[in-house]
Every structure is written in structure tokens, then in C-alpha cells.
Amino acid sequence: MAHQWRGVIREYFDRLPFNEGDPIITLGEGGTPLILAPALAKLLDVGQVHLKYEGMNPTGSFKDRGMTTAVSKAALHGAKAVIAASTGNTSAAAAAYAVAAGMQSVVLVPAGKISWGKLSQAVAHKAQILQVKGNFDDCLRLARELSQGYPVFLVNSVNPDRLQGQKTAAFEVFDALGYAPDLHAMPLGNAGNISAYHLGYKEEREIGRISQMPKLWGIQAAGAAPFITGSPVLKPETIATAIRIGNPASWDLAQAAKTETDGAFGSVTDKEILWMHRFLSQETGVFVEPSSATGAAGLYKAFLQGTLPKVENIVITVTGHGLKDPDWALKTEAGKKIKPKKVAALATSVAEILGLEKNK
Numbered sequence: 001m002a003h004q005w006r007g008v009i010r011e012y013f014d015r016l017p018f019n020e021g022d023p024i025i026t027l028g029e030g031g032t033p034l035i036l037a038p039a040l041a042k043l044l045d046v047g048q049v050h051l052k053y054e055g056m057n058p059t060g061s062f063k064d065r066g067m068t069t070a071v072s073k074a075a076l077h078g079a080k081a082v083i084a085a086s087t088g089n090t091s092a093a094a095a096a097y098a099v100a101a102g103m104q105s106v107v108l109v110p111a112g113k114i115s116w117g118k119l120s121q122a123v124a125h126k127a128q129i130l131q132v133k134g135n136f137d138d139c140l141r142l143a144r145e146l147s148q149g150y151p152v153f154l155v156n157s158v159n160p161d162r163l164q165g166q167k168t169a170a171f172e173v174f175d176a177l178g179y180a181p182d183l184h185a186m187p188l189g190n191a192g193n194i195s196a197y198h199l200g201y202k203e204e205r206e207i208g209r210i211s212q213m214p215k216l217w218g219i220q221a222a223g224a225a226p227f228i229t230g231s232p233v234l235k236p237e238t239i240a241t242a243i244r245i246g247n248p249a250s251w252d253l254a255q256a257a258k259t260e261t262d263g264a265f266g267s268v269t270d271k272e273i274l275w276m277h278r279f280l281s282q283e284t285g286v287f288v289e290p291s292s293a294t295g296a297a298g299l300y301k302a303f304l305q306g307t308l309p310k311v312e313n314i315v316i317t318v319t320g321h322g323l324k325d326p327d328w329a330l331k332t333e334a335g336k337k338i339k340p341k342k343v344a345a346l347a348t349s350v351a352e353i354l355g356l357e358k359n360k
């Protein structure tokens with residue numbers, strides 16, 4: 001019988017801070033595909049590129065890895081409710097895992113700035129949703145304050161249990177390839193994910209599965225790029241709403257991830273993000289939300305500028321599914337709405353529109 005993936009806590013039990021008998025709240029997260037992308041290897045002129053497709057997680061983003069650990073710990077501590085600030089994906093994951101745990105979830109999102117796909121998930125999983133008149137950074141400040149003064153358990157990535165779960169993505173990369181890539185790129189927002197990969201690869205080195213860590217590259221949206229400007233951005237702006245963050249919580253951890261791996265931070269414009277979003281859909285077959293195209297967009301920009309290191313193997317994490325924020329796929333590059341043609345239900349009519357000639 002084929003092996004049924006059991007979620008990251010059970011799959012990596014001996015590498016996570018859990019004990020026998022602890023509650024495990026899982027929706028089967030992790031075990032996501034690592035997809036060979038020859039079109040990207042060609043574009044970047046490197047040997048191999050793999051995409052770690054985190055959109056294949058149960059709620060459609062990498063957040064599920066950290067939510068299984070955070071909500072399981074919340075259950076261990078007897079929590080009745082969890083709270084999260086979110087640009088959308090964390091709220092979807094928190095809401096779903098809270099349901100699985102029999103808890104209430106409260107999510108704070110920036111008003112009008114989360115995609116409707118993600119909002120629909122939080123609604124579907126009966127989260128108490130509050131749209132805060134402010135940005136993500138305001139939401140996180142509020143969530144922290146509330147968790148300190150009220151009986152709600154914080155499940156943002158400032159909670160170290162989250163990073164424990166998220167580090168398993170690095171383990172999976174090694175499990176799939178049998179080696180560590182030379183360079184691993186990803187979008188960079190609140191900086192939990194790059195910190196988690198750093199932790200994961202460090203542990204792989206400690207147990208001797210790898211000898212050298214991949215260079216970790218974190219790419220931001222140009223309008224929300226505090227790691228590039230060097231200080232918090234007060235009014236972050238980008239169409240990539242998932243990473244519309246001006247004051248990343250895991251600032252020091254992300255700096256360490258970059259420095260200790262000889263990695264880099266980069267930034268890309270919304271136009272560059274959307275170009276890569278389209279390239280991934282049309283040339284690799286992998287549909288992601290715009291923010292998830294940021295890692296690949298940053299590498300391509302570096303390639304064009306001649307600053308991409310000469311390496312053989314690259315992994316790029318694409319963090320969230322395209323169906324999370326599908327509107328962008330339904331626009332042309334010039335921003336015009338795409339509407340498929342209507343046709344009569346006749347083979348000859350369809351063939352005519354397609355310009356097909358009948359077989360001889």
C-alpha cells in the first residue's frame with residue numbers, strides 16, 4: 001500500500017519538540033512536491049532549478065507547517081482560542097487548524113488588503129474576523145497585546161513553535177534531492193520563513209546530512225522592502241498583499257540567515273513580480289499567488305544584473321497557491337480583463353475560431 005503522509009509532526013517526530021502522548025492537530029500538511037523546472041534553469045542559465053510548491057498544503061500555503069505545531073502546542077496548554085495577525089494565509093491556516101482542534105480563532109487582517117480567496121477560507125472555517133484600520137504591522141502589534149492580556153493564544157511566527165514546524169520544509173528538500181541546493185530563494189515578508197529554513201538547514205548540517213548550507217536569498221516587494229532600505233517602512237505598498245509588511249518581526253533571525261549562509265536580500269517591483277507570476281504559470285505549469293513569484297523574480301533580476309552567483313542547483317520556494325488570489329491571472333500584461341470567447345455548441349464553430357482545418 002502506498003504510504004499515507006501523516007503531517008509534519010508525525011513524519012519528523014524525533015526532530016520536533018513533541019513528546020509521546022502530546023495532542024497532535026494535523027490536516028496532513030507538508031510532503032509537498034519539489035518540481036523540476038527546466039524553463040527556469042534555462043532562464044537563469046544554471047544547471048537545475050526545483051520549485052518547492054507549498055501551495056499544495058491543505059490550506060494552500062506553507063503556513064500549515066507552522067500552524068500544526070503552534071495549534072498542537074496551544075492544545076497542550078489547554079487553549080480555547082487562538083489569535084493571529086495576517087495578510088491572509090496565516091488567517092486561513094489558523095482558522096482551519098483551530099477547527100480541527102475544536103478551538104475558536106480570531107484573526108486580525110488589514111482592512112481591504114487581503115485577497116478574497118484567503119478571506120473566504122477564514123470565513124468558511126468560522127474565524128472571528130476583524131478588519132483593522134491599519135496595515136499588517138498594526139495587526140501584529142494588536143495580536144501580541146491581546147495575547148498578553150487576554151485568554152487567546154498567539155499563533156503568529158513570533159511564536160517559536162511556528163518556526164519549528166516550518167523548518168521541516170528544509171528537511172523535505174534534502175529528503176527529495178539527497179543533497180542541499182547551492183542556493184535557496186523565497187519571498188520575504190515578516191521573515192518567519194527564511195528564519196525557519198535557516199534553522200532547518202542548520203539542523204541538517206548538525207546531524208551531518210549536509211556539509212554546507214545553501215545560500216539563503218530573501219526577496220521583498222520594492223514597496224515593502226525594509227531589509228533593503230535598512231529600516232521599517234511606515235507605509236508598505238505592493239500588489240503582492242501577502243508580503244505587504246513594513247516592520248518584519250523576525251528581523252534579527254533573517255539577518256543571521258543571510259549572513260551565516262553568504263546569502264542575499266533583494267527586491268522586485270510589482271511589474272517584475274507579475275511578469276514572473278505569468279512565466280511560472282505559462283512556462284513551468286506551476287500556478288502561484290503573485291507574492292509567491294517574488295523569489296524567482298528576484299533571482300531573474302539578479303541574473304540580468306550579473307549578480308546571480310554561478311551555482312549548479314537552485315531551489316525556489318513558491319509559498320502559496322494561485323487560487324488564493326486568482327484575479328491576476330485574469331488580466332493581460334497591460335491590465336486588460338481576459339474573457340474567453342463564447343461559441344455555439346458546434347464542432348465546426350469551435351474549429352473555425354481555433355483556425356483548425358479538417359483532417360483530410
Ligand code: F0G
Pocket residue numbers: 061063085086087088089090091157187188189190191192193194242243289291292319320
Ligand atoms: N508568501 C506568502 C504566500 C505569504 O503569505 C507570506 C506571509 C510570505 C510569503 C512571507 O513569509 O512572512 O515568513 O517572510 N504571509 C503572512 C500571513 C504574513 O499573514 O499570511 P514570511
